[in-house]
Amino acid sequence: MLARRIIAALDIKDGRVVKGVRFQNMRDAGDPVELAVKYEEEGVDEIVFLDITASYEKRSILINVVKRVADVLSIPFTVGGGIRSVEEVKALIKRGADKVFVNTAAVENPELIREIARVIGTANLVVAIDAKHNGSYWEVHTHGGRMARSIDALQWARRVQELGAGEILLTSMDTDGTKEGFDIPLLREVVKRVDIPIIASGGAGSPRHFYEAFKAGASAALAASIFHRGEYRIDEIKKYLKRKGVPVRLER
Numbered sequence: 001m002l003a004r005r006i007i008a009a010l011d012i013k014d015g016r017v018v019k020g021v022r023f024q025n026m027r028d029a030g031d032p033v034e035l036a037v038k039y040e041e042e043g044v045d046e047i048v049f050l051d052i053t054a055s056y057e058k059r060s061i062l063i064n065v066v067k068r069v070a071d072v073l074s075i076p077f078t079v080g081g082g083i084r085s086v087e088e089v090k091a092l093i094k095r096g097a098d099k100v101f102v103n104t105a106a107v108e109n110p111e112l113i114r115e116i117a118r119v120i121g122t123a124n125l126v127v128a129i130d131a132k133h134n135g136s137y138w139e140v141h142t143h144g145g146r147m148a149r150s151i152d153a154l155q156w157a158r159r160v161q162e163l164g165a166g167e168i169l170l171t172s173m174d175t176d177g178t179k180e181g182f183d184i185p186l187l188r189e190v191v192k193r194v195d196i197p198i199i200a201s202g203g204a205g206s207p208r209h210f211y212e213a214f215k216a217g218a219s220a221a222l223a224a225s226i227f228h229r230g231e232y233r234i235d236e237i238k239k240y241l242k243r244k245g246v247p248v249r250l251e252r
Contacts, residue, residue, distance in 0.1 A: 003247045005045040005220035006210065006234055007199060008227050010035060012051050012081070015065050017228065030228060036069045039227060042234040045249060047073060048101070048169070048199075048222060050128075051081030063095055070096020078126060085112075086119050093120060101126035101169055104142040107149055107156075110163055117164030126199070127165040129153055131186060132173035138186055145173055154189050161194045168194065169222070171201040177225060179205025182213045191217035207232065207240035214246050 010017050010032050017030050036047050049069060051062050066079050079092050080101035089100050100120070106113050106127055117125050130145050131138040131153035140151040157168055170190055172183030182200045191198055197219035204210060204223035213221045226232050238248045 001247050002219070003045075003249045004214050004218070004241065005199075006043075006237060006248070007046045007048055007220050007222040008035075008039040008044045008234070009048045009050065009201070009222050009224040010069070011224060012049060012062060012065060015062060032065060033068050033072055035228065037072050039234060040073060040075055043238060043250065044075065044234045046076040046078060046220070049077065049079045049081075049097075050101075063091060066092060066097060067095040080126070080128060086115050089116050089120060093124075099124045099126055099167075101128045103128040103130065106160065107140060107142050107151065110159065113160055113163035113165055117166070122164050122166040125165055126167045126169050127160040128169040128171065129157060129160075129190075130171045130173055133186075138189075141173060153186070154193055157190045158193045161196050165196060167197045167199065167219075169199045169201055172203060175203030176201075178203050179226065181205065181209040182216075182218075182221065184212055184216050187213060187216045187218060205231075207237045210237055211241060211244050211246060214241070 012032060017032050017035055039047065049066060070077055076098045077096065078099040078101055079097040083089060083100060083102050084105045092100055102112065113127060130141045132141055138153040140149045140153050140156050141147060142149055170187065172186050175183045180203055182203045187200050199220040199222050200213040200218035201222040204221065204226055210221045238250055241248050242250060
C-alpha cells in the first residue's frame with residue numbers, strides 16, 4: 001500500500017504566511033521560507049504554496065516568493081494561486097515548483113486543465129476544489145472562496161479527472177480553520193466518484209482527524225494552523241498514524 005502523505009499548507013498574502021477560519025479573518029503566521037524549512041525538518045511529505053489573493057486581485061502569483069521557498073526545499077513543492085495560462089505554469093516549474101494547482105481559471109476555462117496536463121503531465125497537475133454546502137449540494141467556489149459558482153463539486157471532481165487532473169486538492173470551506181476535523185461526508189462522496197488521489201483539506205485539529213481522513217479514502221491530508229501554531233509536530237502525527245496502522249514515511 002502506498003504511504004499516506006502529510007502536507008503543510010503555506011497560504012500567502014503580501015509575501016507572508018497567513019491563516020484564517022472559513023477563509024475569513026486572515027492573521028499573520030510567519031515567514032514562508034522559515035516555515036518551509038521547519039516543516040521539512042519535522043518530516044512533512046510535501047509543501048503546498050497558495051497565493052490566496054492572486055485570483056481575486058487578478059494578478060500573477062508572487063513568483064519571487066515561490067523561488068525563495070523552492071530554493072530551500074528538497075521535498076515536493078506544489079504551487080498555485082492566480083494561474084491563468086500554460087506560460088505561467090512553465091515559469092513556476094522553471095523556478096522550482098514540482099507541481100502546480102489551478103482552481104479559478106480551471107472553472108472559467110476547463111480546457112486549461114487539458115492544456116496544462118499536455119505540457120507538464122497529468123502527475124504534475126492538481127486541481128483545487130473549494131466547496132461549501134449551500135443547503136442542497138456542495139457548491140464550487142473560486143477567487144479565494146469569494147465567488148459561488150453554482151457548480152456541483154461532486155460533478156466537477158469527476159469532470160476535472162476526465163480533463164487530465166492527476167490529483168484533487170479538496171478543501172471544505174465549512175470546516176476550514178475550525179480544527180474540528182475534515183469534512184468526511186464531502187470527502188467520501190468525492191472519493192466514490194474519482195480514481196485519482198484526493199488531498200483532504202480544511203479542519204485538521206488533531207492526529208485523529210488525519211486518521212479519519214485516511215480511513216475515508218484520502219491519499220494525503222493537508223493542514224496549516226495546527227502546524228503554524230506549534231500545536232502538533234508533523235513527526236508526532238505520523239507516529240500516531242503508524243500506531244493506528246496507516247502507512248506513512250517516518251524516515252528520509
